[in-house]
Amino acid sequence: MTRSVLDRLEGDVVTAAKALLGCRLTTRVDGHETTIVLDEVEAYGGSDDPASHAYRGRTPRNAAMFAGAGTLYVYRIYGMHWCANIVTGPPGTPAAVLIRGGVPITGIETMTRRRGRATNLADGPGKICEALAITGEADGTSVLDGPLRLTERADVGAFRIEESPRIGVRAGADRLWRFTAPDAFGSSLATT
């Protein structure tokens, strides 16, 4: 038995965010399976992180962030797009990793149809949700046995991780909590 995916999420959110790079995210909706390999994520904390939705405490929207490691947090942004996060840490201590980018590996035709285009299928948080058919219905479900599954990639080796400021964030911009794996999963699998 290999290390549980859940083990990656139980520590601090920055460690968890880095550990999620290279993992696979899979949905199966209407009989269509779609999978991406994560290559861009961002960490968000709780009451100590002014950029986090949980900074000012619990609201109806961010309730899933308090539900403990392995919970999926999906919210609507700018009134039109969905963003998916994977909650880390123990229940009651809000923290989550925003899924910002991935490389499509299965179900590419399905993603192309859902996205209405053949390029840039999953290189942004809103795009991922559209490509994988993730909506608010999945908010609060488990990434272990819910509609969206998080699994490790068996053949992933060592790869470089770059750190940079989080995108679109003003408060807390000094934290380099955006993590990318620019050269690990690209070329042969990425569509250009």
Place this chain on the structure above:
DNA sequence: GCAGGGATATTCT
């Protein structure tokens, strides 16, 4: 190739 703008839920002032 880059700048600007529109759509508009949720939260905060």
Place this chain on the structure above:
DNA sequence: GAATATCCCTGCC
């Protein structure tokens, strides 16, 4: 009323 963890199309260099 304003800001935001976004995306895509348009128009001009």
